[in-house]
Amino acid sequence: MNFSSKLLEDAVNEFSKLPGVGQKTALRLVLHLLNKEQEEVNQFGNTFIKLKQQIKHCSTCHNISDYAVCEICTSPKRDKETICVVEDTRDVMAIENTGQYFGVYHVLGGLISPMDGIGPSDLFIDGLIVRMAAGGIKEVILALSPNMEGDTTLFYLYKRLKEFNVPVTTIARGIAFGGELEYTDEITLGRSIVTRVPYETAMMK
Amino acid sequence: MNFSSKLLEDAVNEFSKLPGVGQKTALRLVLHLLNKEQEEVNQFGNTFIKLKQQIKHCSTCHNISDYAVCEICTSPKRDKETICVVEDTRDVMAIENTGQYFGVYHVLGGLISPMDGIGPSDLFIDGLIVRMAAGGIKEVILALSPNMEGDTTLFYLYKRLKEFNVPVTTIARGIAFGGELEYTDEITLGRSIVTRVPYETAMMK
Numbered sequence: 001m002n003f004s005s006k007l008l009e010d011a012v013n014e015f016s017k018l019p020g021v022g023q024k025t026a027l028r029l030v031l032h033l034l035n036k037e038q039e040e041v042n043q044f045g046n047t048f049i050k051l052k053q054q055i056k057h058c059s060t061c062h063n064i065s066d067y068a069v070c071e072i073c074t075s076p077k078r079d080k081e082t083i084c085v086v087e088d089t090r091d092v093m094a095i096e097n098t099g100q101y102f103g104v105y106h107v108l109g110g111l112i113s114p115m116d117g118i119g120p121s122d123l124f125i126d127g128l129i130v131r132m133a134a135g136g137i138k139e140v141i142l143a144l145s146p147n148m149e150g151d152t153t154l155f156y157l158y159k160r161l162k163e164f165n166v167p168v169t170t171i172a173r174g175i176a177f178g179g180e181l182e183y184t185d186e187i188t189l190g191r192s193i194v195t196r197v198p199y200e201t202a203m204m205k
Numbered sequence: 206m207n208f209s210s211k212l213l214e215d216a217v218n219e220f221s222k223l224p225g226v227g228q229k230t231a232l233r234l235v236l237h238l239l240n241k242e243q244e245e246v247n248q249f250g251n252t253f254i255k256l257k258q259q260i261k262h263c264s265t266c267h268n269i270s271d272y273a274v275c276e277i278c279t280s281p282k283r284d285k286e287t288i289c290v291v292e293d294t295r296d297v298m299a300i301e302n303t304g305q306y307f308g309v310y311h312v313l314g315g316l317i318s319p320m321d322g323i324g325p326s327d328l329f330i331d332g333l334i335v336r337m338a339a340g341g342i343k344e345v346i347l348a349l350s351p352n353m354e355g356d357t358t359l360f361y362l363y364k365r366l367k368e369f370n371v372p373v374t375t376i377a378r379g380i381a382f383g384g385e386l387e388y389t390d391e392i393t394l395g396r397s398i399v400t401r402v403p404y405e406t407a408m409m410k
Contacts, residue, residue: 002301005271011256018234041257045250051216052246066210098209
Protein backbone atom coordinates (compact mmCIF):
# COMPACT_ATOMS: atom_id res chain seq x y z
CA MET A 1 0.00 0.00 0.00
CA ASN A 2 1.10 3.53 -0.80
CA PHE A 3 0.48 5.81 2.14
CA SER A 4 0.32 9.57 1.78
CA SER A 5 1.66 9.93 5.32
CA LYS A 6 4.29 8.17 7.43
CA LEU A 7 2.21 8.73 10.58
CA LEU A 8 -0.75 7.07 8.91
CA GLU A 9 1.42 4.16 7.78
CA ASP A 10 2.82 3.65 11.30
CA ALA A 11 -0.68 3.58 12.79
CA VAL A 12 -1.92 1.12 10.15
CA ASN A 13 1.09 -1.11 10.80
CA GLU A 14 0.39 -1.16 14.55
CA PHE A 15 -3.16 -2.38 13.94
CA SER A 16 -1.96 -4.89 11.33
CA LYS A 17 0.20 -6.60 13.95
CA LEU A 18 -2.95 -7.71 15.76
CA PRO A 19 -4.21 -11.21 14.93
CA GLY A 20 -6.82 -11.29 12.17
CA VAL A 21 -6.39 -7.63 11.21
CA GLY A 22 -5.21 -7.01 7.64
CA GLN A 23 -3.98 -3.75 6.14
CA LYS A 24 -7.35 -2.71 4.69
CA THR A 25 -9.14 -3.31 7.99
CA ALA A 26 -6.34 -1.53 9.84
CA LEU A 27 -6.68 1.51 7.57
CA ARG A 28 -10.43 1.60 8.17
CA LEU A 29 -9.87 1.49 11.95
CA VAL A 30 -7.22 4.23 11.82
CA LEU A 31 -9.43 6.54 9.74
CA HIS A 32 -12.24 5.87 12.21
CA LEU A 33 -9.97 6.93 15.08
CA LEU A 34 -8.84 10.02 13.15
CA ASN A 35 -12.44 11.23 13.05
CA LYS A 36 -12.59 11.16 16.85
CA GLU A 37 -11.60 13.98 19.19
CA GLN A 38 -8.01 14.13 20.46
CA GLU A 39 -9.22 13.30 23.95
CA GLU A 40 -10.92 10.09 22.83
CA VAL A 41 -7.84 9.00 20.90
CA ASN A 42 -5.67 9.69 23.97
CA GLN A 43 -7.99 7.55 26.06
CA PHE A 44 -7.86 4.79 23.43
CA GLY A 45 -4.07 4.70 23.41
CA ASN A 46 -3.54 5.17 27.13
CA THR A 47 -5.99 2.44 28.15
CA PHE A 48 -3.73 -0.28 26.75
CA ILE A 49 -0.56 1.25 28.20
CA LYS A 50 -2.23 1.46 31.62
CA LEU A 51 -3.58 -2.09 31.31
CA LYS A 52 -0.13 -3.51 30.64
CA GLN A 53 1.43 -1.43 33.44
CA GLN A 54 -1.09 -2.18 36.17
CA ILE A 55 -2.55 -5.60 35.42
CA LYS A 56 -1.72 -8.36 37.89
CA HIS A 57 -2.01 -12.12 37.91
CA CYS A 58 -3.66 -13.68 40.95
CA SER A 59 -0.89 -15.21 43.09
CA THR A 60 -3.11 -18.24 43.79
CA CYS A 61 -4.84 -19.16 40.53
CA HIS A 62 -2.88 -16.97 38.09
CA ASN A 63 -6.03 -15.49 36.55
CA ILE A 64 -5.86 -11.87 35.31
CA SER A 65 -6.83 -9.55 38.13
CA ASP A 66 -6.65 -5.97 39.40
CA TYR A 67 -5.51 -7.24 42.78
CA ALA A 68 -2.75 -9.52 44.14
CA VAL A 69 -5.36 -12.22 44.76
CA CYS A 70 -8.36 -12.35 42.41
CA GLU A 71 -11.99 -11.87 43.40
CA ILE A 72 -12.86 -15.53 42.83
CA CYS A 73 -10.08 -16.79 45.11
CA THR A 74 -11.04 -14.33 47.88
CA SER A 75 -14.82 -14.85 47.60
CA PRO A 76 -16.27 -16.59 50.69
CA LYS A 77 -19.03 -17.99 48.44
CA ARG A 78 -16.68 -20.14 46.38
CA ASP A 79 -15.91 -23.75 47.15
CA LYS A 80 -12.13 -23.82 47.71
CA GLU A 81 -12.01 -27.62 47.65
CA THR A 82 -12.70 -27.89 43.92
CA ILE A 83 -10.16 -26.57 41.40
CA CYS A 84 -11.03 -26.19 37.72
CA VAL A 85 -7.89 -26.11 35.58
CA VAL A 86 -8.20 -24.01 32.38
CA GLU A 87 -5.97 -22.71 29.62
CA ASP A 88 -6.53 -18.95 30.00
CA THR A 89 -8.72 -16.11 31.24
CA ARG A 90 -11.16 -16.50 28.37
CA ASP A 91 -12.02 -20.00 29.60
CA VAL A 92 -12.59 -18.69 33.13
CA MET A 93 -15.00 -16.11 31.70
CA ALA A 94 -16.75 -18.73 29.55
CA ILE A 95 -17.28 -21.06 32.53
CA GLU A 96 -18.35 -18.18 34.81
CA ASN A 97 -20.95 -17.20 32.20
CA THR A 98 -22.59 -20.64 32.46
CA GLY A 99 -23.41 -20.01 36.13
CA GLN A 100 -22.90 -23.76 36.77
CA TYR A 101 -19.55 -23.75 38.57
CA PHE A 102 -18.91 -22.54 42.11
CA GLY A 103 -15.39 -23.76 42.84
CA VAL A 104 -12.11 -21.96 42.17
CA TYR A 105 -9.80 -21.98 39.14
CA HIS A 106 -6.25 -22.55 38.14
CA VAL A 107 -5.11 -20.82 34.94
CA LEU A 108 -2.26 -22.58 33.12
CA GLY A 109 -1.49 -19.71 30.76
CA GLY A 110 -1.34 -22.02 27.75
CA LEU A 111 -1.22 -25.67 26.69
CA ILE A 112 1.72 -28.01 26.16
CA SER A 113 2.62 -27.74 22.49
CA PRO A 114 5.93 -29.27 21.39
CA MET A 115 5.33 -27.87 17.86
CA ASP A 116 5.39 -24.32 19.26
CA GLY A 117 8.17 -25.10 21.72
CA ILE A 118 5.88 -24.81 24.76
CA GLY A 119 6.75 -27.37 27.44
CA PRO A 120 5.28 -27.98 30.93
CA SER A 121 7.82 -25.58 32.49
CA ASP A 122 6.36 -22.70 30.42
CA LEU A 123 2.97 -23.15 32.09
CA PHE A 124 1.90 -22.41 35.67
CA ILE A 125 1.76 -26.06 36.66
CA ASP A 126 4.08 -25.78 39.67
CA GLY A 127 1.61 -23.44 41.32
CA LEU A 128 -1.09 -26.09 40.92
CA ILE A 129 1.14 -28.73 42.50
CA VAL A 130 1.80 -26.38 45.44
CA ARG A 131 -1.95 -25.90 45.91
CA MET A 132 -2.50 -29.68 45.79
CA ALA A 133 0.33 -30.31 48.24
CA ALA A 134 -1.19 -27.81 50.68
CA GLY A 135 -4.09 -30.25 51.00
CA GLY A 136 -7.84 -29.76 51.35
CA ILE A 137 -8.60 -30.31 47.64
CA LYS A 138 -11.43 -32.78 46.96
CA GLU A 139 -11.61 -32.67 43.15
CA VAL A 140 -9.63 -31.34 40.22
CA ILE A 141 -11.64 -30.68 37.05
CA LEU A 142 -9.53 -30.45 33.90
CA ALA A 143 -11.43 -28.15 31.51
CA LEU A 144 -9.14 -28.00 28.48
CA SER A 145 -10.06 -27.71 24.81
CA PRO A 146 -10.42 -31.14 23.15
CA ASN A 147 -7.56 -30.85 20.66
CA MET A 148 -4.05 -32.23 20.33
CA GLU A 149 -2.47 -29.71 22.74
CA GLY A 150 -5.35 -30.06 25.20
CA ASP A 151 -5.07 -33.85 25.26
CA THR A 152 -1.29 -33.74 25.69
CA THR A 153 -1.66 -31.35 28.62
CA LEU A 154 -4.47 -33.46 30.06
CA PHE A 155 -2.29 -36.57 30.00
CA TYR A 156 0.66 -34.74 31.58
CA LEU A 157 -1.46 -33.20 34.35
CA TYR A 158 -3.18 -36.49 35.08
CA LYS A 159 0.20 -38.15 35.69
CA ARG A 160 1.43 -35.27 37.88
CA LEU A 161 -1.78 -35.18 39.94
CA LYS A 162 -1.97 -38.93 40.58
CA GLU A 163 0.23 -38.81 43.70
CA PHE A 164 -2.30 -36.67 45.59
CA ASN A 165 -5.05 -39.33 45.45
CA VAL A 166 -7.67 -36.73 44.61
CA PRO A 167 -10.37 -37.45 42.00
CA VAL A 168 -9.37 -35.92 38.66
CA THR A 169 -12.25 -35.35 36.22
CA THR A 170 -12.50 -33.79 32.76
CA ILE A 171 -15.42 -31.87 31.28
CA ALA A 172 -17.80 -34.03 29.24
CA ARG A 173 -17.17 -34.39 25.53
CA GLY A 174 -20.01 -35.17 23.19
CA ILE A 175 -22.46 -33.63 20.81
CA ALA A 176 -23.04 -29.91 21.44
CA PHE A 177 -26.53 -28.69 22.26
CA GLY A 178 -28.34 -28.04 18.97
CA GLY A 179 -25.89 -30.20 17.04
CA GLU A 180 -26.99 -32.69 14.37
CA LEU A 181 -26.16 -36.33 15.04
CA GLU A 182 -25.59 -37.21 11.39
CA TYR A 183 -23.05 -34.42 10.89
CA THR A 184 -21.04 -35.20 14.03
CA ASP A 185 -17.57 -36.64 13.39
CA GLU A 186 -16.98 -40.33 14.15
CA ILE A 187 -14.62 -39.83 17.08
CA THR A 188 -17.02 -37.53 18.94
CA LEU A 189 -20.03 -39.73 18.20
CA GLY A 190 -18.20 -42.95 19.11
CA ARG A 191 -16.93 -41.49 22.37
CA SER A 192 -20.37 -40.10 23.23
CA ILE A 193 -21.79 -43.64 23.01
CA VAL A 194 -18.99 -45.11 25.14
CA THR A 195 -19.34 -42.37 27.77
CA ARG A 196 -23.17 -42.36 27.77
CA VAL A 197 -24.86 -41.06 30.92
CA PRO A 198 -28.16 -41.96 32.66
CA TYR A 199 -31.10 -39.98 31.28
CA GLU A 200 -31.76 -38.34 34.66
CA THR A 201 -28.18 -36.98 34.81
CA ALA A 202 -28.21 -35.69 31.25
CA MET A 203 -31.49 -33.82 31.65
CA MET A 204 -30.62 -32.28 35.02
CA LYS A 205 -30.49 -28.48 34.96
CA MET B 206 -19.40 -10.60 29.79
CA ASN B 207 -18.01 -11.05 33.29
CA PHE B 208 -14.51 -9.63 33.49
CA SER B 209 -12.13 -10.60 36.24
CA SER B 210 -10.52 -7.15 36.00
CA LYS B 211 -11.75 -3.59 35.47
CA LEU B 212 -8.59 -2.72 33.53
CA LEU B 213 -9.26 -5.63 31.19
CA GLU B 214 -12.87 -4.56 30.78
CA ASP B 215 -11.85 -0.98 29.93
CA ALA B 216 -9.39 -2.17 27.30
CA VAL B 217 -11.96 -4.52 25.74
CA ASN B 218 -14.49 -1.68 25.64
CA GLU B 219 -12.04 0.60 23.84
CA PHE B 220 -11.51 -1.99 21.09
CA SER B 221 -15.25 -2.71 20.92
CA LYS B 222 -15.90 0.91 19.95
CA LEU B 223 -14.09 0.35 16.66
CA PRO B 224 -16.28 -0.54 13.67
CA GLY B 225 -16.69 -4.29 13.12
CA VAL B 226 -15.03 -5.29 16.41
CA GLY B 227 -17.26 -7.21 18.84
CA GLN B 228 -16.53 -8.05 22.47
CA LYS B 229 -15.08 -11.50 21.79
CA THR B 230 -12.73 -10.17 19.12
CA ALA B 231 -11.81 -7.24 21.38
CA LEU B 232 -10.92 -9.63 24.20
CA ARG B 233 -8.74 -11.69 21.88
CA LEU B 234 -6.90 -8.53 20.75
CA VAL B 235 -6.41 -7.29 24.32
CA LEU B 236 -5.01 -10.66 25.48
CA HIS B 237 -2.69 -10.61 22.47
CA LEU B 238 -1.42 -7.16 23.52
CA LEU B 239 -1.01 -8.33 27.13
CA ASN B 240 1.44 -10.98 25.95
CA LYS B 241 3.67 -8.28 24.45
CA GLU B 242 6.41 -6.37 26.24
CA GLN B 243 5.53 -3.08 27.96
CA GLU B 244 7.57 -1.19 25.37
CA GLU B 245 5.60 -2.64 22.46
CA VAL B 246 2.30 -1.83 24.16
CA ASN B 247 3.49 1.74 24.78
CA GLN B 248 4.38 2.07 21.12
CA PHE B 249 0.98 0.68 20.15
CA GLY B 250 -0.89 3.19 22.29
CA ASN B 251 1.29 6.20 21.57
CA THR B 252 1.24 5.73 17.78
CA PHE B 253 -2.44 6.65 17.62
CA ILE B 254 -2.10 9.58 20.01
CA LYS B 255 0.82 10.93 17.97
CA LEU B 256 -1.06 10.37 14.70
CA LYS B 257 -4.04 12.41 15.89
CA GLN B 258 -1.79 15.17 17.28
CA GLN B 259 0.51 15.58 14.30
CA ILE B 260 -1.46 14.60 11.22
CA LYS B 261 -2.18 17.37 8.72
CA HIS B 262 -4.48 17.78 5.77
CA CYS B 263 -2.92 19.11 2.56
CA SER B 264 -3.97 22.76 2.18
CA THR B 265 -4.46 22.23 -1.57
CA CYS B 266 -6.18 18.86 -2.01
CA HIS B 267 -7.13 18.10 1.62
CA ASN B 268 -5.57 14.63 1.50
CA ILE B 269 -4.04 13.28 4.73
CA SER B 270 -0.39 14.29 4.87
CA ASP B 271 2.61 14.77 7.16
CA TYR B 272 3.22 18.20 5.63
CA ALA B 273 1.23 21.38 4.99
CA VAL B 274 1.10 20.47 1.29
CA CYS B 275 1.05 16.78 0.37
CA GLU B 276 3.67 14.95 -1.69
CA ILE B 277 1.36 14.50 -4.66
CA CYS B 278 0.56 18.23 -4.87
CA THR B 279 4.26 19.18 -4.62
CA SER B 280 5.55 16.49 -7.00
CA PRO B 281 6.94 17.99 -10.26
CA LYS B 282 6.02 14.73 -12.01
CA ARG B 283 2.28 15.14 -11.50
CA ASP B 284 0.01 16.80 -14.06
CA LYS B 285 -1.49 19.77 -12.20
CA GLU B 286 -4.06 20.39 -14.94
CA THR B 287 -6.11 17.30 -14.13
CA ILE B 288 -7.95 17.01 -10.82
CA CYS B 289 -9.46 13.72 -9.66
CA VAL B 290 -12.18 14.31 -7.06
CA VAL B 291 -12.55 11.49 -4.49
CA GLU B 292 -14.40 10.84 -1.25
CA ASP B 293 -11.46 10.12 1.07
CA THR B 294 -7.83 9.08 1.51
CA ARG B 295 -8.62 5.41 0.89
CA ASP B 296 -9.77 6.27 -2.62
CA VAL B 297 -6.55 8.22 -3.29
CA MET B 298 -4.58 5.14 -2.19
CA ALA B 299 -6.71 2.82 -4.31
CA ILE B 300 -6.23 4.95 -7.45
CA GLU B 301 -2.50 5.41 -6.74
CA ASN B 302 -2.16 1.63 -6.51
CA THR B 303 -3.47 1.22 -10.08
CA GLY B 304 -0.49 3.20 -11.42
CA GLN B 305 -2.79 4.60 -14.14
CA TYR B 306 -3.31 8.16 -12.93
CA PHE B 307 -0.75 10.95 -12.97
CA GLY B 308 -2.78 14.04 -12.17
CA VAL B 309 -3.56 15.52 -8.76
CA TYR B 310 -6.48 14.92 -6.38
CA HIS B 311 -9.14 16.71 -4.43
CA VAL B 312 -10.43 14.92 -1.34
CA LEU B 313 -14.02 15.84 -0.39
CA GLY B 314 -13.90 14.21 3.04
CA GLY B 315 -17.26 12.49 2.53
CA LEU B 316 -20.31 12.41 0.27
CA ILE B 317 -23.56 14.38 0.37
CA SER B 318 -25.97 12.31 2.41
CA PRO B 319 -29.19 14.00 3.55
CA MET B 320 -30.08 10.86 5.53
CA ASP B 321 -26.97 11.33 7.70
CA GLY B 322 -27.33 15.12 7.76
CA ILE B 323 -24.26 15.69 5.58
CA GLY B 324 -24.75 18.59 3.19
CA PRO B 325 -22.41 20.21 0.63
CA SER B 326 -21.14 22.67 3.25
CA ASP B 327 -19.78 19.77 5.34
CA LEU B 328 -17.47 18.71 2.49
CA PHE B 329 -14.36 20.44 1.13
CA ILE B 330 -16.10 21.62 -2.02
CA ASP B 331 -15.25 25.31 -1.64
CA GLY B 332 -11.54 24.45 -1.88
CA LEU B 333 -12.24 22.74 -5.21
CA ILE B 334 -14.10 25.81 -6.51
CA VAL B 335 -11.15 28.01 -5.49
CA ARG B 336 -8.76 25.73 -7.41
CA MET B 337 -11.02 25.84 -10.47
CA ALA B 338 -11.35 29.63 -10.28
CA ALA B 339 -7.56 29.96 -10.16
CA GLY B 340 -7.57 28.56 -13.71
CA GLY B 341 -5.24 26.19 -15.56
CA ILE B 342 -7.42 23.11 -15.04
CA LYS B 343 -8.10 21.09 -18.22
CA GLU B 344 -10.18 18.22 -16.82
CA VAL B 345 -12.00 17.26 -13.63
CA ILE B 346 -12.50 13.51 -13.08
CA LEU B 347 -15.22 12.66 -10.58
CA ALA B 348 -14.22 9.30 -9.05
CA LEU B 349 -17.01 8.66 -6.55
CA SER B 350 -18.53 5.35 -5.49
CA PRO B 351 -21.58 4.44 -7.61
CA ASN B 352 -24.23 4.55 -4.88
CA MET B 353 -26.99 6.93 -3.83
CA GLU B 354 -24.68 9.34 -1.99
CA GLY B 355 -22.08 9.19 -4.75
CA ASP B 356 -24.64 10.02 -7.43
CA THR B 357 -26.12 12.88 -5.40
CA THR B 358 -22.66 14.36 -4.91
CA LEU B 359 -21.84 13.80 -8.59
CA PHE B 360 -24.95 15.74 -9.66
CA TYR B 361 -24.22 18.57 -7.23
CA LEU B 362 -20.57 18.89 -8.28
CA TYR B 363 -21.48 18.77 -11.98
CA LYS B 364 -23.80 21.76 -11.52
CA ARG B 365 -21.20 23.71 -9.50
CA LEU B 366 -18.40 23.00 -11.99
CA LYS B 367 -20.39 23.91 -15.11
CA GLU B 368 -19.51 27.62 -14.97
CA PHE B 369 -15.80 26.94 -15.49
CA ASN B 370 -16.30 25.37 -18.92
CA VAL B 371 -13.84 22.57 -18.18
CA PRO B 372 -14.57 18.96 -19.26
CA VAL B 373 -16.03 17.02 -16.32
CA THR B 374 -15.74 13.22 -16.59
CA THR B 375 -16.65 10.32 -14.31
CA ILE B 376 -14.87 6.99 -13.96
CA ALA B 377 -16.35 4.23 -16.14
CA ARG B 378 -19.07 2.07 -14.67
CA GLY B 379 -19.63 -1.43 -15.94
CA ILE B 380 -18.88 -5.04 -15.28
CA ALA B 381 -15.81 -5.53 -13.06
CA PHE B 382 -12.88 -7.54 -14.38
CA GLY B 383 -13.55 -11.22 -13.67
CA GLY B 384 -17.27 -10.59 -13.20
CA GLU B 385 -19.95 -12.85 -14.70
CA LEU B 386 -22.29 -11.24 -17.20
CA GLU B 387 -25.31 -13.32 -16.20
CA TYR B 388 -25.01 -12.38 -12.53
CA THR B 389 -24.62 -8.65 -13.16
CA ASP B 390 -27.57 -6.51 -12.08
CA GLU B 391 -29.79 -4.98 -14.79
CA ILE B 392 -28.81 -1.35 -14.18
CA THR B 393 -25.09 -2.04 -14.47
CA LEU B 394 -25.51 -4.28 -17.51
CA GLY B 395 -27.93 -1.87 -19.22
CA ARG B 396 -25.62 1.09 -18.64
CA SER B 397 -22.59 -0.85 -19.83
CA ILE B 398 -24.34 -1.42 -23.17
CA VAL B 399 -25.34 2.23 -23.50
CA THR B 400 -21.82 3.45 -22.63
CA ARG B 401 -20.02 0.82 -24.75
CA VAL B 402 -16.48 1.71 -25.87
CA PRO B 403 -14.46 0.84 -29.01
CA TYR B 404 -12.62 -2.47 -28.67
CA GLU B 405 -9.22 -0.75 -29.05
CA THR B 406 -9.94 1.58 -26.12
CA ALA B 407 -11.22 -1.20 -23.86
CA MET B 408 -8.20 -3.44 -24.41
CA MET B 409 -5.62 -0.68 -24.04
CA LYS B 410 -3.28 -1.24 -21.10
